[in-house]
Amino acid sequence: MSTIDLLEQQGVVPSRTRPGLRGLSRETKIGAGILAVLFLAGLLAPLIAPYGQNQLNFTDIYSAPSLSHVMGTDGAGRDVFSRTLYALRLDLGIVVLVTYPPLVIGVFAGAVAGYFGGIFDAVLARIVDVMIALPFLVLIIAVIAIVGPGIKGILIGVPLVAWALYARLSRSGMLVLREQPFILATVALGYTTRRTILRHAVPNLMRSSLIYSTLDMVVNLLLLSSLAYLGLGAQPPSAELGSIIADGQSALLTAWWVATLPGLVVVLFGIGALLLGDGLSDGRLKGTLPCASLPSRC
Amino acid sequence: MTGAAPLLRLEGLTKTFALRRSVGERVGRSQVEPTRAVDDFSFTLHHGEILGLAGESGSGKTTLARCIIRLIEPDAGTIELDGIDVRAARGRQLRELRRRMQMVFQDPYSSLNPRMTVGAALHEAGRVHHRPGSENGEQFVRDALERVHLSAGTAKRRPRELSGGQRQRVAVARALAVGPEVLIADEAVSALDVSVQAQLLNLFLDLRDELGVAILFVAHQLAVIAEVADRVAIMNRGRLIEIGDAADVFANPQDDYTKSLLAAHPRPRLSGAASS
Amino acid sequence: MRLTSEPVLSIEGRRVEFDMPFGRLVALRDASLSIRPGEIVGLVGETGSGKTLVCRSVMRLVPARGRIAAGRITFGGRDVLAMSTRELRDFRAHDVGMVFQDPFSTLNPVLRIGNQVAETLRVNFGLKKAEAQAQAVALLRDVGIPNPERRALSYPHEFSGGMRQRVMIALATASQPRLLLADEPTTALDVTTQAQILDLLVRLSQEREMAVVLVSHDFGVIAQVCDRVAVMYGGHIVETGTIEEIHDGAEHPYTRGLLDSIPRLESAGRATRLPVIPGVPPEPTEVVSGCVFRPRCRYAQGGCDTVSMVLEPVSPGHETACPVRPFAVADSAPTARAGARP
Numbered sequence: 001m002s003t004i005d006l007l008e009q010q011g012v013v014p015s016r017t018r019p020g021l022r023g024l025s026r027e028t029k030i031g032a033g034i035l036a037v038l039f040l041a042g043l044l045a046p047l048i049a050p051y052g053q054n055q056l057n058f059t060d061i062y063s064a065p066s067l068s069h070v071m072g073t074d075g076a077g078r079d080v081f082s083r084t085l086y087a088l089r090l091d092l093g094i095v096v097l098v099t100y101p102p103l104v105i106g107v108f109a110g111a112v113a114g115y116f117g118g119i120f121d122a123v124l125a126r127i128v129d130v131m132i133a134l135p136f137l138v139l140i141i142a143v144i145a146i147v148g149p150g151i152k153g154i155l156i157g158v159p160l161v162a163w164a165l166y167a168r169l170s171r172s173g174m175l176v177l178r179e180q181p182f183i184l185a186t187v188a189l190g191y192t193t194r195r196t197i198l199r200h201a202v203p204n205l206m207r208s209s210l211i212y213s214t215l216d217m218v219v220n221l222l223l224l225s226s227l228a229y230l231g232l233g234a235q236p237p238s239a240e241l242g243s244i245i246a247d248g249q250s251a252l253l254t255a256w257w258v259a260t261l262p263g264l265v266v267v268l269f270g271i272g273a274l275l276l277g278d279g280l281s282d283g284r285l286k287g288t289l290p291c292a293s294l295p296s297r298c
Numbered sequence: 299m300t301g302a303a304p305l306l307r308l309e310g311l312t313k314t315f316a317l318r319r320s321v322g323e324r325v326g327r328s329q330v331e332p333t334r335a336v337d338d339f340s341f342t343l344h345h346g347e348i349l350g351l352a353g354e355s356g357s358g359k360t361t362l363a364r365c366i367i368r369l370i371e372p373d374a375g376t377i378e379l380d381g382i383d384v385r386a387a388r389g390r391q392l393r394e395l396r397r398r399m400q401m402v403f404q405d406p407y408s409s410l411n412p413r414m415t416v417g418a419a420l421h422e423a424g425r426v427h428h429r430p431g432s433e434n435g436e437q438f439v440r441d442a443l444e445r446v447h448l449s450a451g452t453a454k455r456r457p458r459e460l461s462g463g464q465r466q467r468v469a470v471a472r473a474l475a476v477g478p479e480v481l482i483a484d485e486a487v488s489a490l491d492v493s494v495q496a497q498l499l500n501l502f503l504d505l506r507d508e509l510g511v512a513i514l515f516v517a518h519q520l521a522v523i524a525e526v527a528d529r530v531a532i533m534n535r536g537r538l539i540e541i542g543d544a545a546d547v548f549a550n551p552q553d554d555y556t557k558s559l560l561a562a563h564p565r566p567r568l569s570g571a572a573s574s
Numbered sequence: 575m576r577l578t579s580e581p582v583l584s585i586e587g588r589r590v591e592f593d594m595p596f597g598r599l600v601a602l603r604d605a606s607l608s609i610r611p612g613e614i615v616g617l618v619g620e621t622g623s624g625k626t627l628v629c630r631s632v633m634r635l636v637p638a639r640g641r642i643a644a645g646r647i648t649f650g651g652r653d654v655l656a657m658s659t660r661e662l663r664d665f666r667a668h669d670v671g672m673v674f675q676d677p678f679s680t681l682n683p684v685l686r687i688g689n690q691v692a693e694t695l696r697v698n699f700g701l702k703k704a705e706a707q708a709q710a711v712a713l714l715r716d717v718g719i720p721n722p723e724r725r726a727l728s729y730p731h732e733f734s735g736g737m738r739q740r741v742m743i744a745l746a747t748a749s750q751p752r753l754l755l756a757d758e759p760t761t762a763l764d765v766t767t768q769a770q771i772l773d774l775l776v777r778l779s780q781e782r783e784m785a786v787v788l789v790s791h792d793f794g795v796i797a798q799v800c801d802r803v804a805v806m807y808g809g810h811i812v813e814t815g816t817i818e819e820i821h822d823g824a825e826h827p828y829t830r831g832l833l834d835s836i837p838r839l840e841s842a843g844r845a846t847r848l849p850v851i852p853g854v855p856p857e858p859t860e861v862v863s864g865c866v867f868r869p870r871c872r873y874a875q876g877g878c879d880t881v882s883m884v885l886e887p888v889s890p891g892h893e894t895a896c897p898v899r900p901f902a903v904a905d906s907a908p909t910a911r912a913g914a915r916p
Binding site: 354355356461462463464491492493494495496497499500503518519520521522523524525527530543544545546547548549560562563 | 620764765766791792832840841843844
Binding site: 180181182184185186187188189190191192195199200203204 | 364367369392393394395396397400401403404405408409410411412413422423426427469472473476
């Protein structure tokens with residue numbers, strides 16, 4: 001917690017002197033910027049890639065980075081930069097698909113369970129516990145074994161488990177939140193339970209899940225890449241970051257750029273996501289679950 | 299005032315909490331007495347009066363307040379608002395009854411949704427209950443703020459930009475926006491600085507005088523109650539100890555507990571203070 | 575009253591600033607205070623008055639982003655601000671004790687009470703384990719905890735708020751400090767326990783000739799035990815004096831306004847209303863020219879926007895920062911005292 005938060009908690013500095021949302025930290029902005037660039041690059045790949053993702057050219061294999069091939073070429077003469085762009089497109093698209101829909105479902109499930117408690121909550125909590133306890137990679141591979149290799153398996157397998165993490169976050173947040181006076185106030189005001197949960201509770205629960213999702217995206221990207229590396233994910237010749245890196249592995253000592261440069265892109269994504277998550281969790285935590293400055297609380 | 303039918307009537311209200319027992323206690327089968335937070339409590343609140351509910355911390359007064367609007371479900375007893383049985387109400391009827399009995403909470407720092415602007419919160423209150431004038435959001439919010447002597451510009455701000463006193467006023471404005479006949483102030487001024495507290499107390503008196511709102515004023519400080527209440531009820535360990543006109547109860551306490559409460563009221567030791 | 579003139583603690587012209595991203599925040603503008611041995615001084619003020627910072631800056635416990643921008647703090651003749659880290663640690667361990675508002679968060683919930691007290695003794699006085707344990711029990715007894723041998727084996731959550739506060743006081747006074755800083759020690763307690771804790775502080779102060787600075791927003795608490803009072807507003811000390819002087823004849827409009835807005839039991843059944851100070855206290859980022867209370871003051875005059883907040887004597891020991899003195903004439907007529915308490 002920042003100093004100013006501590007000061008406010010202790011009543012030393014009145015809280016109304018704090019700035020509004022414009023006070024986003026530099027960390028947050030840099031992280032968001034990096035991610036924005038990467039997502040845009042992926043989105044616009046067909047427009048900005050200088051070559052096709054599978055444009056073969058056997059006369060120009062393993063050529064070093066140059067003006068015509070910014071990241072060099074691989075063993076089949078394909079432009080690594082273009083492949084990376086298309087790979088970003090595919091990978092980031094999948095990452096978003098397997099991160100955010102589960103987030104939405106998980107947050108709602110957890111919120112409802114946490115609010116009502118009782119048998120519904122007990123059942124959900126046990127399901128969530130089981131899902132989280134399963135060894136993730138093993139489960140994904142099992143799903144792939146059933147539906148066959150390719151991104152289909154990932155699109156099915158990951159959301160199956162991912163929602164549970166968000167449900168757990170949201171549920172524990174709700175257990176605390178439902179005792180907060182402003183939530184009790186919505187009941188006292190005669191609002192419907194639906195309004196209380198959807199309009200008042202969930203927006204305040206979103207924060208921790210959104211912060212966690214930045215980490216989740218990185219994990220999912222790495223998962224994708226690992227699976228492709230193992231030959232279980234996106235199948236060649238689709239450009240996928242993991243498979244590009246895997247292909248370049250054999251030539252690591254001679255044509256280092258094939259594996260390393262796309263690898264750096266993955267690292268860059270990780271840095272951006274973590275900076276964003278960090279920045280969000282640091283600066284604005286005070287805006288959600290307010291810590292009462294009464295002596296008997298906190 | 300007295301003689302006319304009461305606005306709010308409580309009869310024999312009881313709420314018991316079963317204590318959580320540790321594994322050790324359960325295994326050892328030791329007898330653990332459940333706590334009677336509210337024990338056979340009865341009183342009436344009339345139109346346009348302020349009834350003070352005084353009790354020390356742990357006396358059960360907040361539990362009682364929450365039972366009245368069924369934030370906590372009472373175990374036994376009757377609650378009647380304007381003759382309507384509150385405990386039997388469900389769904390829409392319950393929500394309508396709640397609209398008529400509004401609560402202002404103790405902690406100004408957590409009783410407002412931190413993510414909503416003041417204006418949005420006030421407007422929502424009006425819209426949900428289709429209050430007259432709520433179609434015109436801006437005017438409705440402006441009127442609501444004026445009732446608690448806050449400037450119109452407050453509507454754009456978020457709770458974190460406001461002081462404790464301002465937040466409590468917003469909480470009162472939100473409660474008034476749905477048009478209640480009863481206001482339950484649950485330690486509503488206890489967390490405020492003395493000079494701000496005085497402002498809020500005068501506001502409650504204004505609400506009684508100008509809007510005719512009946513107020514159940516729950517507090518642990520007797521002097522605060524003395525400043526606003528017409529009648530006073532003294533509460534201890536869930537039970538009603540004494541009830542009557544404020545001046546009467548404070549000047550001629552009947553019960554020993556009331557007497558001890560009044561005796562413990564801090565008084566400045568002016569002569570030779572500490573060092574003699 | 576003590577006759578020694580050498581003050582235990584002397585704060586002069588204290589100024590504490592915070593450099594925040596959105597500007598400079600002056601939380602404590604100019605505070606001067608001197609405390610004699612064995613004296614109990616109250617520091618009363620509302621949120622944002624700077625009273626907590628006065629205490630903290632004595633111990634040099636100002637939070638990370640804060641700066642002590644000006645002033646001197648002298649303790650028993652030594653300059654606190656000039657102390658080295660080692661001297662400061664000694665100072666905090668042996669010469670000054672501090673009691674905070676919420677005893678629950680300042681005691682380690684997973685350690686037994688006896689162990690926590692004994693640990694302080696071992697660390698600060700080099701006592702052996704057995705000695706420290708025995709001494710800890712003695713200390714607990716000294717602060718009025720019944721059955722101290724048994725209670726020393728309990729955990730903080732098994733104690734009531736009042737008991738925990740007694741433990742805090744034991745910890746703070748273990749080294750027989752000459753000065754105890756108590757920051758809202760009774761705010762979280764109910765009325766009866768409050769009285770007991772205050773009595774304890776008075777007793778310890780008398781027995782050990784220990785000076786006490788009691789910070790509170792509750793004038794009633796201050797009035798119960800303090801010899802002298804300093805009233806703070808907007809980062810300044812606006813008035814000082816004995817309890818009687820402040821209570822019966824406050825000279826500063828803010829002090830009067832504050833006292834007038836305190837609820838009274840006697841108002842029961844009467845159609846009176848509390849007089850109210852309009853407006854709100856200034857933000858720490860606000861700069862008010864002249865008197866910091868001027869925007870809310872009923873008695874403000876033309877020259878008030880250029881005065882400095884310097885304390886001037888009304889009578890020996892009673893000082894005020896208000897040059898207007900609107901009550902001076904009224905006070906000389908005994909029946910016409912505005913704001914005097916019945």
